[in-house]
Amino acid sequence: MTLAFGLVAACGKTAETPTPATGDLTVGFIYVGPKDDYGYNQAHAEGAKALAGMPGVKIREEENVPETVAAQKTMESMINLDSAQVVFPTSFGYFDPHILKIAEKYPDTTFLHCGGLYTEGKHPKNVGSYFGYIDEAQYVAGVVAGLTTKTNKLGFIAAKPIPQVLRNINAFTLGARSVNPNATTKVIFTGDWALPVKEAEAANSLADQGVDVLTSHVDSPKVVVETAERRGIFSSGYHASQADLAPKGYLTGAEWNWAKVYQDYVEKVKAKEAWDHLVRGGFKEEYIKMSPYGPAVADATKTKADEAKAGLTAGTLVIFKGPIKDNQGTERIPAGKELGQRDIELEKMDYLVEGVEGSTS
Amino acid sequence: MDDTSAKPGWREPVLAVADAVVVPVAALLVSILIFGVFIGLTGNSPIAVYAEMYRGAFGTWFSFQNTLLRAAPLMLAGLCTALPARLGLIIIGGEGAIVMGGVAAATVGVSVSNASPPVVIACMMLAGALAGGFWIGLAGALRVYRGVNETISSLLLAYLGIALLNHLVEGPLKDPESLNKPSTRHIGEANMLGDLPGLDVHYGLLFGIVACIGCWLLMEQSVFGFSGRIVGGNARAARLSGLRVPRLVILTCVLAGACAGTAGMVEVAAIHGKANASLITGYGYTGILVAFLARHHALAVVFVAVLLGGIGASGGLLQRTFDLPDATVLVLQGILFVVLLVSESFRSKLNVSRFLKVRG
Numbered sequence: 093m094t095l096a097f098g099l100v101a102a103c104g105k106t107a108e109t110p111t112p113a114t115g116d117l118t119v120g121f122i123y124v125g126p127k128d129d130y131g132y133n134q135a136h137a138e139g140a141k142a143l144a145g146m147p148g149v150k151i152r153e154e155e156n157v158p159e160t161v162a163a164q165k166t167m168e169s170m171i172n173l174d175s176a177q178v179v180f181p182t183s184f185g186y187f188d189p190h191i192l193k194i195a196e197k198y199p200d201t202t203f204l205h206c207g208g209l210y211t212e213g214k215h216p217k218n219v220g221s222y223f224g225y226i227d228e229a230q231y232v233a234g235v236v237a238g239l240t241t242k243t244n245k246l247g248f249i250a251a252k253p254i255p256q257v258l259r260n261i262n263a264f265t266l267g268a269r270s271v272n273p274n275a276t277t278k279v280i281f282t283g284d285w286a287l288p289v290k291e292a293e294a295a296n297s298l299a300d301q302g303v304d305v306l307t308s309h310v311d312s313p314k315v316v317v318e319t320a321e322r323r324g325i326f327s328s329g330y331h332a333s334q335a336d337l338a339p340k341g342y343l344t345g346a347e348w349n350w351a352k353v354y355q356d357y358v359e360k361v362k363a364k365e366a367w368d369h370l371v372r373g374g375f376k377e378e379y380i381k382m383s384p385y386g387p388a389v390a391d392a393t394k395t396k397a398d399e400a401k402a403g404l405t406a407g408t409l410v411i412f413k414g415p416i417k418d419n420q421g422t423e424r425i426p427a428g429k430e431l432g433q434r435d436i437e438l439e440k441m442d443y444l445v446e447g448v449e450g451s452t453s
Numbered sequence: 454m455d456d457t458s459a460k461p462g463w464r465e466p467v468l469a470v471a472d473a474v475v476v477p478v479a480a481l482l483v484s485i486l487i488f489g490v491f492i493g494l495t496g497n498s499p500i501a502v503y504a505e506m507y508r509g510a511f512g513t514w515f516s517f518q519n520t521l522l523r524a525a526p527l528m529l530a531g532l533c534t535a536l537p538a539r540l541g542l543i544i545i546g547g548e549g550a551i552v553m554g555g556v557a558a559a560t561v562g563v564s565v566s567n568a569s570p571p572v573v574i575a576c577m578m579l580a581g582a583l584a585g586g587f588w589i590g591l592a593g594a595l596r597v598y599r600g601v602n603e604t605i606s607s608l609l610l611a612y613l614g615i616a617l618l619n620h621l622v623e624g625p626l627k628d629p630e631s632l633n634k635p636s637t638r639h640i641g642e643a644n645m646l647g648d649l650p651g652l653d654v655h656y657g658l659l660f661g662i663v664a665c666i667g668c669w670l671l672m673e674q675s676v677f678g679f680s681g682r683i684v685g686g687n688a689r690a691a692r693l694s695g696l697r698v699p700r701l702v703i704l705t706c707v708l709a710g711a712c713a714g715t716a717g718m719v720e721v722a723a724i725h726g727k728a729n730a731s732l733i734t735g736y737g738y739t740g741i742l743v744a745f746l747a748r749h750h751a752l753a754v755v756f757v758a759v760l761l762g763g764i765g766a767s768g769g770l771l772q773r774t775f776d777l778p779d780a781t782v783l784v785l786q787g788i789l790f791v792v793l794l795v796s797e798s799f800r801s802k803l804n805v806s807r808f809l810k811v812r813g
Contacts, residue, residue: 126779154769156779159731161724165519166769172515173508174773185634185731189724207633252623254633283619284730440632453624 116150117177117362119143120170122163123155124183124311125286131312131331132285136182136206138332139350143358152176159185167194171201178202178361180354184209187221195219202367204357206350210370220367222353225374225433227263228404229346229382230307231411233328234267235400236343236385237305238275239393240326241268246277247298249308249316251285253452255441257309260330260346262445263411264307269447271396278303279450285311295319305343317342326388333383344397345383352378374433375405418443419450473750480796481760484789491784497775509770510763518653524762525654526551528661529716530740531747531754532668533589536709537603538749539672540702541685544592546607547713548737549614550585554714556618557584559721559728560626562640573644577718585714586707588614593706597699603706615733622729636729646722657719662755664712669751671708681705713737739765742790761786 119140127137133155144151152174157166163186170176177200181191184207195203195216203216208223237246246268250257261279268275278301280294292315295306299320307328308316314337320327321338329335329345353371360367373379382401385394403409410432414425424443425431431438444450489499510520533547561580565573592610595601623635646656672678681701684691692698720732743761747753768782 120773152773154772154779157769158734160720160734161522162734162765165522165766168515169509169519169766169769170773172513173770185729189726252635254635256633283616 116148117358118150118152118170118175119358120167120174120176120179121151121153122157122166122170122179122181122183122186123153124159124185125156127153127155129312130314130317130334130337131310133182133311135332135348136180136350139348139354140180142351143354146355146358148362149358157183159183159190161190163190164194167191167203168198171198176201178204178358180204180206182206191219192216202361208370208372212369215369217369220357220369220371222357222371222379224348224353224379225372226346226348226380227259227411228374228401228433229380230260230264230330231267231404232382232397232401233307233344233346234264234269235271235397236389236393237264237307237326237328238268238270238272239396240343240389241272241275241305243302243304244272244274244276245301245303246275247295247301247303247306248277248279248448248450249291249294249298249306249310250279250281251287251310252283253281253442255439258441258444258452259438260309261448261450262441262443264328265445265447266411266416267400270400275447277448277450279444279448281450282310288312288315291315292319296323299323299325307345329383335383335386338386340386341388342383342386343389344385347381347383349378349381372434375401376407412438417446419446419448421446473748473753476796476799477746477748477753477793480793481789483796484785484792487788487792488785491788492781495777495781497777502771502775502777505770505774506764506767509767515653516766519766520759520763521652521658522654522762523765524758525657525661526716526719526734526736527739527743527758527761528665528754529657529712529719530736531743531758532664532740532751533585533709533713533737534741534744535747535749535751535754536668536672536705536712537589537593537702538744539678539685540681540705541688542593542596542702542706543604544589544607544706544709545604545741546589546592546609546611546614546737547709547740548733548735549607549611550588550710550713551717551720551734551737552618552732553588553614554581554585554717555721555732556621556626556637556717556728557581557714558718559637559640562644562721563638563727566641566644570644573640574646574722577640577722578715581714581718581721582711583714585717586711589710589713590703590707593703596706597702611737618728618732619730626728628727631727631729634729636725636727639726640722642726644722645726646719655719655723657716657723660715660719661758664715665751665755668708668712668754672751677701677704713740739786742786746789746793 121140123133125133127133140151143149154166157163167179187205187209191203191205195218199218203219205221208221210221248261265277282290295316305326306316306320308330313330313334317327317334317337321341326341326343327338328343335342410430412431414429415427416425418424492499492502509516511517530547534544537544558577558581562577565576592603592607595606596603626637627635628638648655680696684698684701721728743757747757771777771781
């Protein structure tokens with residue numbers, strides 16, 4: 093009876109109609125996983141939330157959209173049924189062929205993709221792509237880890253040995269070794285972006301080997317951070333903040349700051365100004381940020397980390413500065429050579445630097 | 454006298470259809486009621502939610518095409534579970550056959566990409582079907598020759614297939630240009646499988662429907678299918694009556710895998726143009742649900758696939774309009790599955806044909 097009554101009461105509440113008020117900008121967000129995953133998707137959802145606060149902007153979100161026709165149809169559905177004028181399909185794998193195909197079909201809609209894959213002249217004009225140099229944040233996290241570790245063993249749980257991931261592992265290790273030359277990073281590749289069971293196994297195995305700071309590059313670092321906390325070791329986050337999962341051991345984390353990117357784009361679209369097809373940035377452009385330091389980080393460590401961050405922001409500190417050898421002993425960047433963040437050679441990284449225990453294949 | 458003997462002539466098929474349709478439809482209605490209560494508990498109006506679901510799945514021409522597009526791979530994936538089920542085998546590893554079919558189709562497509570497009574497509578289809586057939590055929594052979602439970606082996610083979618796909622596209626088959634998303638080379642735009650004339654739906658839908666009709670003919674109208682159903686009824690009796698049970702089991706598994714492999718081929722030929730981790734979409738697992746809802750009847754697979762395609766197509770709208778989590782659609786699918794399984798146990802008690810006969 094109460095149930096039936098509840099039903100009737102619930103029926104009274106009508107659904108919000110998706111027709112936009114004149115002048116309102118509807119922005120659609122598409123996530124490949126759950127938007128509360130403590131990771132990649134949550135970082136984007138936090139950016140979306142920042143847009144929801146802007147006047148005259150309405151957001152529509154859809155999560156768990158696989159990288160197949162489902163992604164194409166979700167974009168079209170947002171355009172056709174929700175009247176979305178701007179769409180943010182946030183997974184790297186949405187770009188080719190999904191965004192490219194739908195963007196050609198809907199030239200009046202703006203498609204903004206995360207991954208920095210836009211090529212002038214080759215891709216439709218209503219497409220943009222953005223990305224952040226999050227290896228800068230991993231470098232700073234490495235400084236914190238290198239100064240906090242007692243065993244000098246750091247652990248990195250990563251999905252696949254692709255350039256973007258290798259760059260993070262290397263930056264983290266270079267950061268740690270810049271302040272603690274004895275620190276080494278053990279890497280375990282799980283093989284895919286979301287394999288919670290393997291990630292937990294890897295975290296336990298690294299803890300068993302004496303690793304006392306764990307970080308990761310998988311879609312959701314939740315399991316890694318939770319396992320580290322349970323094992324009584326430190327953790328460093330990625331994508332979004334996992335601080336509340338590890339109140340004791342969470343040191344800091346490399347986070348995206350998509351709110352900045354999204355607000356910039358949407359303000360320009362609203363004002364009908366031209367926007368850049370390809371934007372990339374690090375600390376300086378505020379595309380990335382650090383999680384606030386956890387209770388286990390010493391004051392001296394904070395000072396060192398803040399110095400590194402200031403250097404990266406100002407451009408005086410270069411992460412990939414020769415001489416850099418890979419972990420097989422081959423020289424990869426000769427002494428005196430600096431690869432700035434925008435250097436495309438870094439986009440092809442296929443090695444692990446000296447101090448990393450692991451292999452790319 | 455004559456009257457009673459004449460009756461079964463027209464009655465049997467009608468009753469059989471009624472029997473096959475009434476229970477699932479009743480189960481569907483009960484599920485909709487239960488899901489409505491669930492929606493009510495989330496603080497939304499079930500009527501508004503159902504109206505929105507209808508709009509998202511069938512309400513507009515765009516929505517309906519969206520539904521059909523999503524249904525296409527589900528038909529082929531559904532057959533992968535439905536066919537062996539007629540022989541009493543529970544195969545749940547369609548996902549493995551899909552990815553193996555996809556990677557084989559992409560490999561062959563790339564290597565013959567200079568041939569004329571119809572030849573490329575035919576080669577890819579053959580490769581996809583063979584690879585998928587081999588994968589599920591393995592589960593069938595393990596069952597027949599080693600007594601390995603086919604449910605477990607097909608599921609484990611799915612994990613193996615996914616691991617093999619990742620290994621191949623990140624290693625031997627990797628296009629060096631695909632940096633951050635390791636993939637095989639592209640089969641070439643000219644070789645892509647286009648859309649059906651006048652529709653925004655690719656040829657996979659046609660493949661799915663043709664496969665379902667073909668499998669229906671095979672399982673319901675042929676000696677092969679009849680023999681297979683005897684195996685499903687009682688494998689021992691089938692063996693004693695001289696049926697070649699091992700051959701029937703393995704062939705059916707190969708055919709089932711070939712259907713799923715074709716779904717993988719369509720993913721490559723119609724959507725991606727190459728094989729990569731995006732082939733892992735979960736269609737294989739949704740296919741299990743399709744097969745069970747269709748009660749392993751190949752023609753019913755078409756309709757159930759459209760129904761689940763529609764649920765999938767409307768799921769996004771539910772998230773966007775009502776702010777319901779993505780899992781809402783999974784709740785509906787789960788309710789459907791459980792209610793259907795429970796309804797099976799009522800079937801014997803509420804025998805529709807007996808009920809109709811008494812009334813008649």
